[in-house]
Amino acid sequence: MRHKLSIIVDIVKLNDQNIRLILQNSDIASKATPGQFVNVRCCNSNELILRRPISILNTHEDCYDIIYKIVGEGTKRLSNFKIGESLDVLGPLGKGFTKEPLDKTIAFIGGGIGLFPLVYAASKFKDCDIDFFVGFRNNDEIMIIDEIKKTGANVYISTDDGSFGYHGFITDLFSENIKKYDKVYICGPLPMEKACVKILRKHGIKGQVSLEERMGCGIGACLVCACETIHGMKHVCKDGPVFNISDVFLKE
Amino acid sequence: MRHKLSIIVDIVKLNDQNIRLILQNSDIASKATPGQFVNVRCCNSNELILRRPISILNTHEDCYDIIYKIVGEGTKRLSNFKIGESLDVLGPLGKGFTKEPLDKTIAFIGGGIGLFPLVYAASKFKDCDIDFFVGFRNNDEIMIIDEIKKTGANVYISTDDGSFGYHGFITDLFSENIKKYDKVYICGPLPMEKACVKILRKHGIKGQVSLEERMGCGIGACLVCACETIHGMKHVCKDGPVFNISDVFLKE
Amino acid sequence: MLKPNLSITIGDVTLNNPIITASGTFGFGREYGEYIDLNQLGGIAVKGLTLEPRLGNKTPRIAETPSGILNSVGLENPGVKAFIKNEIPFLTQYDSKIIANIAGSTVDDYLKMVEILNDTLVDLFEINLSCPNVREGCLAFGSSKDGVYRVTKAIKEIAKKPIIIKLTPNVTDITSIALGAQEGGADAISLINTITGMKIDIKTKKPVLHNNTGGLSGPCIRPIAVRMVHQVYQTVDIPIIGMGGITNLEDALEFFIAGASAVMIGTYHFMDPYVSEKVTIDLLKYLVDNNISDIKQLIGSLILHE
Amino acid sequence: MLKPNLSITIGDVTLNNPIITASGTFGFGREYGEYIDLNQLGGIAVKGLTLEPRLGNKTPRIAETPSGILNSVGLENPGVKAFIKNEIPFLTQYDSKIIANIAGSTVDDYLKMVEILNDTLVDLFEINLSCPNVREGCLAFGSSKDGVYRVTKAIKEIAKKPIIIKLTPNVTDITSIALGAQEGGADAISLINTITGMKIDIKTKKPVLHNNTGGLSGPCIRPIAVRMVHQVYQTVDIPIIGMGGITNLEDALEFFIAGASAVMIGTYHFMDPYVSEKVTIDLLKYLVDNNISDIKQLIGSLILHE
Numbered sequence A, B: 001m002r003h004k005l006s007i008i009v010d011i012v013k014l015n016d017q018n019i020r021l022i023l024q025n026s027d028i029a030s031k032a033t034p035g036q037f038v039n040v041r042c043c044n045s046n047e048l049i050l051r052r053p054i055s056i057l058n059t060h061e062d063c064y065d066i067i068y069k070i071v072g073e074g075t076k077r078l079s080n081f082k083i084g085e086s087l088d089v090l091g092p093l094g095k096g097f098t099k100e101p102l103d104k105t106i107a108f109i110g111g112g113i114g115l116f117p118l119v120y121a122a123s124k125f126k127d128c129d130i131d132f133f134v135g136f137r138n139n140d141e142i143m144i145i146d147e148i149k150k151t152g153a154n155v156y157i158s159t160d161d162g163s164f165g166y167h168g169f170i171t172d173l174f175s176e177n178i179k180k181y182d183k184v185y186i187c188g189p190l191p192m193e194k195a196c197v198k199i200l201r202k203h204g205i206k207g208q209v210s211l212e213e214r215m216g217c218g219i220g221a222c223l224v225c226a227c228e229t230i231h232g233m234k235h236v237c238k239d240g241p242v243f244n245i246s247d248v249f250l251k252e
Numbered sequence C, D: 001m002l003k004p005n006l007s008i009t010i011g012d013v014t015l016n017n018p019i020i021t022a023s024g025t026f027g028f029g030r031e032y033g034e035y036i037d038l039n040q041l042g043g044i045a046v047k048g049l050t051l052e053p054r055l056g057n058k059t060p061r062i063a064e065t066p067s068g069i070l071n072s073v074g075l076e077n078p079g080v081k082a083f084i085k086n087e088i089p090f091l092t093q094y095d096s097k098i099i100a101n102i103a104g105s106t107v108d109d110y111l112k113m114v115e116i117l118n119d120t121l122v123d124l125f126e127i128n129l130s131c132p133n134v135r136e137g138c139l140a141f142g143s144s145k146d147g148v149y150r151v152t153k154a155i156k157e158i159a160k161k162p163i164i165i166k167l168t169p170n171v172t173d174i175t176s177i178a179l180g181a182q183e184g185g186a187d188a189i190s191l192i193n194t195i196t197g198m199k200i201d202i203k204t205k206k207p208v209l210h211n212n213t214g215g216l217s218g219p220c221i222r223p224i225a226v227r228m229v230h231q232v233y234q235t236v237d238i239p240i241i242g243m244g245g246i247t248n249l250e251d252a253l254e255f256f257i258a259g260a261s262a263v264m265i266g267t268y269h270f271m272d273p274y275v276s277e278k279v280t281i282d283l284l285k286y287l288v289d290n291n292i293s294d295i296k297q298l299i300g301s302l303i304l305h306e
C-alpha cells in the first residue's frame, strides 16, 4: 500500500535557519516513537535523487512536527513548499530511544539539530526526573526551550561563546552530577557525542546515542549507512539511529 | 548586463493544454517584432538544462504575451508557476516576419502552436488586406479566433474532423484564391508547411515560413538548430525562425 | 485481447515478467517487501555476495550528484553461507526469481561460490565483473575481453544455473567485452554497473566518499546505459538485461526498444520504494493499450535513422 | 591583501584567469559577447575546426537528458580558412586568449591545419582527439595511448603555439591516454569531451538524435569528469584543463582542487549566458575571502582519505 502524503498544516520560522513544519499524516503520527525519523522528498525534481532524513519532533492527533535546518540544496528547496501543499514523506523509520522501567533519573544531552528527537523523548518519558542539557553555539541559535520546559524537565543551557547560560561545552555542565543518572540520552554533533560517551563509559553509566550517517534508502536495503557495533555491522537507518552506547564504536 | 526577469502578471487557461501568460518585461516588450521568440527557463532545477523556445504573441505597454502548449516535462513544469512569480526568459530572439511596402494582399496560414507568431504579425501589418487561414485538429482546439478577427483579418477556419468550419486541410482552403496574394506567411506543423510551400512555389508566390528545430543555446552559438538554405548552412534560432520560402530546403 | 505475455527466459529459467530489482539497492528483498508485493517482480538480484563476509568500506558511502548518486558500499555482505541460511528461505516464499549476484577477487572465489550455491534454490547467477568499489579482482576481470571470457568460461563449466555476466561501463569498447561473455558461454549479459566518479567537498577539500571514488548511478547515466545496451544488442545473440537510471515505464521502454530482454531498477528505489512494482503494472497496461501481445515484440524494436 | 593572482600559463602563453569557454558551446564568441564582456574570460575555445568547411549532421542534433544534454552537431564549421578570415579579427579585439580547437580525419589533416594556423594570431591549439559525432579519425586516435602519442608528437614538431590535447572519456584507462599525450610533447591536456549516449523517443521508436547517438555533457557527467581530472593529475606533470558540467563557482572549485589548472565551461551557457563571467568574478571573490593569494595554491589541493 502506498504511503499517504503529508499535508503541510503550518510553517513556523524559528530563526534564520530553522524551520518547523506541522505535518498531517495519521499513519506517521500514530506510529511514531521518540528518536525515529522520517525521510523527506525535498523537491519534485529528480535532480536531487535522495530523500533527506529528519527527526520527528512530536506528534499531536493526526499530525507530527519536524524542524529542519537549511544547510544545503535539499533543505533549501524544502523551504519553497507552502502551507496547504503536500510533502512526500516516508516514515516513521528506524529505532528510537528506549527506557527500562527502572530508569528514573535521566539526562538528555543535545546539541544543534540533535536536540529535536530528545525533546520528543523527554515528552514521553513522563515518570522520570529529567535533566535536559542543551548546547548552542550562541544566543541567536537558541530555540524551543519553552517546549522542553513544558515536558517538566530541568533545563540547562550552554553556549560556546557565553552569550547565554553556561559559557563552554555542555559536557562540562552535565558531568558535574553525573553519578545520579540511571540513563543518559545523547544526540548532537559527533565531537559532542564522543566526549559524552567517553565520560559515561568512564563512570559506567548506561546510555543511548543517536547517530547520523549519510543515507540512501533509509530502510536498510542499500547498506550505505553502516556503523560498526559489537554485534557486527549495523545500519543507522534501520538498526538505529539510536544505539546503546555500550554497543557502538564511534567514528574517528 | 543581465537580463531582467519577466513577472507573471496573469495566467489564462485557454483550454486543456494551452496556457497564456501575460509577462511584464519592458526590455522584451519594447524590442520584440512579430515572429521572434523567447527562450524560457521552465523550472529552477538543473534537471532540465535547456530553455524552451516560445513565440511572442503580442506586446502591450511593458508586457508581452506567450501561449504555450503543455506537451512534455518542460511545459508541464512551466505550468507550476503562479501569478506574481518571476520567469527567467531570454529574448526577444531570432529574426521575424518582414514585409515590403508593396505587399498589400497577404495571407497567413497557421496550424496548432504555429498560429501564435502569425497573430502578432497580423496585428502589425496594418495597411494590408489579410486573409488568415487557421487549421485545428478539432473544435476543442480552437482558440484566440476573436483576437485574430480584431486585427481586421478575414478568418477562415478548418478542422481535420469537420467539427468546425471547413472539413479538411487548411491548404485546400487557401489555395482556392491563391493568385491574389502578394505574400504568404506560414507557420505550423512541418507537413502543413511543406504542402503550403509546394503550392506557393508552383504558383511563383513569395512567402515566408517559420521553422521549428530543437535548440541548445537559442542565440546562434552552438550550431544545434541547423537548416540548409541556398545561402549555405543557417541556424533557426539566429538566422530564423522565419526564412523566405525561396531560400530554404524543407526537411524530409 | 488476452493478457499480454510478459515472461522472458534466461537459459532454462523463465521469469514472470522482465522487471528485476538491481543488486545492491534492494538488500535481500525484506525491506522493500514492506512496501510492495515481491510476487509482482520478475526477479530480485540480491546484494553482491562474496565467499567470506565483508564489512565494506568506511562511511560516508554515498554522495548525491546531479540526477544521480555515487556509492562506495564496497560489497558489505554477510557472505554466501549466511545468505543461504538466512535469506534464501525468505526469498523462496515469493514467485520472483532469486538472482545471486556474486563477486570475487580470483577466479577461484567465483568457482567456490558457484559450487556452494549450485544446490540451493537460487534461480540464476549474476556474475559481478564490474564492482568499482573493491580493490582486487572483479573490475579487473571485467575490463578486458579476455578476462571476461576466462571467468565466464570457468564458471559456465560448473554452474548448474544460468549465468548472467554483469559488465562495467568503464571501458573503451563494451561490445568486445560483451563478446567475451558470449564466447565464454554466458546465458545473458546485464549492464550497466556504475561508472566511476568522484565528488569533492570544497570546504574540507576531501572527497565526500571515504573511499574517495565511487560508482555513479541514477538517471544521469541513463543515456550512456541505453547506448551500451543498443551496441551490445547489435553484437551478441544472448539476452541482455538493461539498467541504469530507470525511474518509470518510459525509461524502461527505452531499454526494451534498445534491445534489453529485461530491465533492472536500482537507485530510484531510494526515492520511490514502489518503483519496480509500478513499472511492472504500467508495462502490462502499456502492452494492452498498444495491442502488443508479447513483450518480445518490443525488444530491439529500435528504428535507426538513415 | 593584494589582488590574488588568477593567471595560469600553458606553454609560453599566459591566460589572465583560468576560466575558458568550451569548444562548440560558445561559437566564435560573437553571440555570447552580446551578454558578457569577453575581456573577462581567460580564453575562448572556438567551435571545432576542420580543414574544409563541414555541414555537420542532420537535425535533430540535441536531446535533453537528466541534468544534461546529448548533442550530435558533427563538427559543423566554416573551415579553418574562413575562421582565419572572418573570426580571428573579431576575437583579437579582446584580452582573452584564442584557442583554436581543431579536428581531423587523418594526422595529415591536423598537420595542415596547424601549419595554416601557425602564423595567425591564434594563441593556443586544442587538438580534438575525442569528437564522438563524426565517423572518421578523431575519436579513433583518442582511444589509444599510441594513437594519442603519434598525433601529439607529429603536431608538436611543427606547432608554433602550445598544444592542448583534448581527451575523450570513453576509454578504459584515461591515465594511459594522458601519458600518451605527455610523452608526445603536449603542453597541456584538456578533458573531458562528451560521453557517447543515446536517447530513444518511445513513441516513434527512433533515437531522438538523427545521428542516433550523441555526446553527453552537462552536470550529469561532472562526477566522472572530476574523477578523471584527479586520475590524470596523479599521472602527468603538464597542466590540465578540466571540464564537464560546470554551472557555478563551487563546481569549478571541485576541478581546481582535483588538479585542474584551468576549467572550461560549456553546456551551462545555454541555461545561463553569463555563467563564465560569473564564475570568473566569483572565483576572484573566493580567493580574496579565503586569503588565497594565487590560484595555484588551490590546484591539486585535494586531501585524499586514508
Ligand SMILES: Cc1cc2nc3c(=O)[nH]c(=O)nc-3n(C[C@H](O)[C@H](O)[C@H](O)COP(=O)(O)OP(=O)(O)OC[C@H]3O[C@@H](n4cnc5c(N)ncnc54)[C@H](O)[C@@H]3O)c2cc1C
Binding pocket: A037, A050, A051, A052, A053, A054, A055, A056, A066, A067, A068, A069, A070, A071, A072, A073, A074, A075, A076, A113, A116, A117, A211, A212, A213, A214, A215, A241, C063, C064
Ligand atoms: C537520523 C537523522 C536525523 C536527522 N534529523 C534532523 C533534524 O531533525 N533536523 C535537521 O535539520 N536535520 C536533521 N538531520 C540532518 C539532515 O538530514 C541534513 O541536514 C540534510 O540531509 C541536509 O540536506 P541538504 O540537502 O540541505 O544538504 P546537502 O549537504 O546538500 O546534502 C547532500 C547529501 O548529504 C546528506 N547529508 C548532508 N548532511 C547530512 C547530515 N548531517 N546527516 C545525514 N545526511 C546528511 C543529505 O541527506 C544529502 O543526501 C538528521 C540526519 C539523520 C541521519
Ligand SMILES: Cc1cc2nc3c(=O)[nH]c(=O)nc-3n(C[C@H](O)[C@H](O)[C@H](O)COP(=O)(O)OP(=O)(O)OC[C@H]3O[C@@H](n4cnc5c(N)ncnc54)[C@H](O)[C@@H]3O)c2cc1C
Binding pocket: B037, B050, B051, B052, B053, B054, B055, B056, B066, B067, B068, B069, B070, B071, B072, B073, B074, B075, B076, B113, B116, B117, B211, B212, B213, B214, B215, B241, D063, D064
Ligand atoms: C521558434 C519556436 C517557437 C515556438 N513557439 C511556440 C509557442 O508559441 N507555443 C508553444 O506551445 N510551443 C512553441 N514552440 C514549441 C515549443 O518549444 C515546444 O513545445 C517545447 O519546447 C516543448 O518542451 P517540453 O519540455 O514540454 O517537451 P519535451 O518534448 O519534453 O522537450 C524535450 C526537448 O525537446 C525540445 N522540443 C520539444 N518539442 C519541440 C518543438 N516542437 N520545437 C522545438 N523544440 C522542441 C524542447 O525544447 C526540449 O529541449 C516553439 C518552438 C520553436 C522552435
Ligand SMILES: Cc1cc2nc3c(=O)[nH]c(=O)nc-3n(C[C@H](O)[C@H](O)[C@H](O)COP(=O)(O)O)c2cc1C
Binding pocket: A216, A222, A224, C022, C023, C024, C025, C047, C048, C049, C071, C073, C075, C101, C128, C131, C166, C192, C193, C194, C216, C217, C218, C219, C221, C243, C244, C245, C246, C264, C265, C266, C267, C268
Ligand atoms: C548503493 C548501491 C549498491 C550497489 N551494489 C551492487 C552490488 O553489490 N553488485 C552489483 O552488481 N551492482 C551493484 N550496484 C549497481 C546496481 O546494481 C546497478 O548496476 C546500477 O546502480 C545502475 O542502475 P540504477 O541507475 O538503476 O541504480 C549498486 C548500486 C548502488 C546504488
Ligand SMILES: Cc1cc2nc3c(=O)[nH]c(=O)nc-3n(C[C@H](O)[C@H](O)[C@H](O)COP(=O)(O)O)c2cc1C
Binding pocket: B216, B222, B224, D022, D023, D024, D025, D047, D048, D049, D071, D073, D075, D101, D128, D131, D166, D192, D193, D194, D216, D217, D218, D219, D221, D243, D244, D245, D246, D264, D265, D266, D267, D268
Ligand atoms: C553542442 C556542443 C558542441 C560541442 N562541440 C565541440 C567541438 O566542436 N570540439 C570539442 O572539442 N568539443 C566540443 N564539445 C564538447 C565541449 O567542449 C565539452 O568538452 C563538453 O561539453 C563537456 O563540458 P560541459 O559539460 O561544460 O558542456 C561540444 C559540446 C556541446 C554541448
Ligand code: FES
Binding pocket: A214, A215, A216, A217, A218, A219, A220, A221, A222, A223, A224, A225, A226, A235, A236, A237, A238
Ligand atoms: S540508508 Fe540504506 S541501509 Fe541505511
Ligand code: FES
Binding pocket: B214, B215, B216, B217, B218, B219, B220, B221, B222, B223, B224, B225, B226, B235, B236, B237, B238
Ligand atoms: S540553438 Fe544554438 S545555434 Fe541555434
